[in-house]
Amino acid sequence: MTVSVLGAGAFGTALAVTLAGNGPVTLWGRDAAKLRTNPKLPGVSLPPEVKATTDLAKATAADTLLLALPAQALGAFLADHAALLDGKSLVNTAKGIDLTTLTGPSELIRAACPAATVAVLTGPSFAADIACGLPTALTLACADADRGEALQAELSTQTLRLYRSTDVTGAELGGALKNVIAIAAGAVMGRQLGDSARAAIITRGFAEMTRLATHLGARAETLTGLSGLGDLTLTCTSDQSRNYRFGFSLGAGTEFDSSTTVEGAATAQAVAALAGKLGLDLPITAAVAGLVTRRVSVEKLMQQLLNRPLKDE
Numbered sequence: 331m332t333v334s335v336l337g338a339g340a341f342g343t344a345l346a347v348t349l350a351g352n353g354p355v356t357l358w359g360r361d362a363a364k365l366r367t368n369p370k371l372p373g374v375s376l377p378p379e380v381k382a383t384t385d386l387a388k389a390t391a392a393d394t395l396l397l398a399l400p401a402q403a404l405g406a407f408l409a410d411h412a413a414l415l416d417g418k419s420l421v422n423t424a425k426g427i428d429l430t431t432l433t434g435p436s437e438l439i440r441a442a443c444p445a446a447t448v449a450v451l452t453g454p455s456f457a458a459d460i461a462c463g464l465p466t467a468l469t470l471a472c473a474d475a476d477r478g479e480a481l482q483a484e485l486s487t488q489t490l491r492l493y494r495s496t497d498v499t500g501a502e503l504g505g506a507l508k509n510v511i512a513i514a515a516g517a518v519m520g521r522q523l524g525d526s527a528r529a530a531i532i533t534r535g536f537a538e539m540t541r542l543a544t545h546l547g548a549r550a551e552t553l554t555g556l557s558g559l560g561d562l563t564l565t566c567t568s569d570q571s572r573n574y575r576f577g578f579s580l581g582a583g584t585e586f587d588s589s590t591t592v593e594g595a596a597t598a599q600a601v602a603a604l605a606g607k608l609g610l611d612l613p614i615t616a617a618v619a620g621l622v623t624r625r626v627s628v629e630k631l632m633q634q635l636l637n638r639p640l641k642d643e
């Protein structure tokens with residue numbers, strides 16, 4: 331089996347570097363000048379087993395294609411290149427909900443590439459950690475258990491340990507929704523509201539993640555695994571996280587580089603809209619959607635959250 335990574339940002343590059351330990355791997359990016367080094371991965375260079383290319387036809391000749399593009403770019407990419415992608419094993423790594431369709435990446439893939447095998451690779455992992463060979467454990471979810479087992483073997487490396495699941499919905503929602511909660515956690519810390527408030531946001535945020543995901547057919551236990559609670563914990567507590575840092579800047583009132591990929595910003599708006607359609611109460615997500623669109627201040631949001639009717643846990 332042959333593997334290509336499509337998308338040469340921080341995460342795609344890191345995945346190619348670790349997969350090179352298993353044998354040849356192709357890394358596709360649209361910009362030749364940015365293919366061999368990534369400023370977000372200082373000191374990391376591509377090993378000789380990684381063939382870097384801007385030729386998508388060449389890259390998509392592989393059997394397994396890892397999609398490492400931002401979630402909001404995925405729909406157009408799939409539509410533009412469906413003929414090259416359909417029929418392959420497509421392993422999504424983007425963590426977000428599409429703002430146009432209010433669906434996750436696996437649904438976008440199924441719609442554009444009906445003959446593809448859909449899988450998701452997700453969980454707690456910073457690109458720099460993977461690229462530097464630090465130990466990492468992720469979830470590989472595929473509804474086809476046999477194909478999932480084959481992908482697990484193909485994509486595990488000496489330092490990247492993959493656990494298997496058949497719950498694609500649960501795994502991908504965990505990854506998408508934790509980014510929204512990480513913005514809230516960052517805002518709380520940026521506004522100096524304290525570690526206790528952050529713990530409350532993480533816990534009640536997890537309740538929201540579980541409420542939406544199970545409503546959409548996910549298994550609750552998937553949310554307690556690496557792809558849900560594992561990634562939520564990492565992202566809400568590390569200033570390596572871009573979502574956390576973005577939230578921190580909103581809380582502190584400081585500048586933030588708008589070219590940074592912050593998946594939780596669009597995803598908060600998508601999930602708030604989806605929750606409205608489904609009649610679900612997701613107050614932290616609604617607060618983050620208000621915050622990222624600058625409609626409401628952190629103080630006002632905290633007041634709103636604290637003044638909600640008292641309820642059972």
Ligand SMILES: NC(=O)C1=CN([C@@H]2O[C@H](COP(=O)(O)OP(=O)(O)OC[C@H]3O[C@@H](n4cnc5c(N)ncnc54)[C@H](O)[C@@H]3O)[C@@H](O)[C@H]2O)C=CC1
Pocket residue numbers: 337338339340341342359360361370398399400401403407423424425426455456457458590591593
């Ligand atoms: N960086 C990290 O630590 C991790 C990132 N992820 C996920 O991976 C996804 C990608 O994130 P990063 O690589 O970190 O972002 P990044 O900002 O480092 O790179 C994004 C890459 O996508 C490319 N791109 C954007 N639109 C494109 C299009 N239409 N066609 C082709 N290429 C396009 C950009 O040129 C850039 O190379 C996100 O969904 C993120 O949540 C998941 C786990 C860890």
Ligand SMILES: O=C(CO)COP(=O)(O)O
Pocket residue numbers: 425453454455456509512561564565570571572573574591592593
């Ligand atoms: O998904 C990640 C860690 O698992 C990366 O998080 P950020 O996109 O917030 O940096």
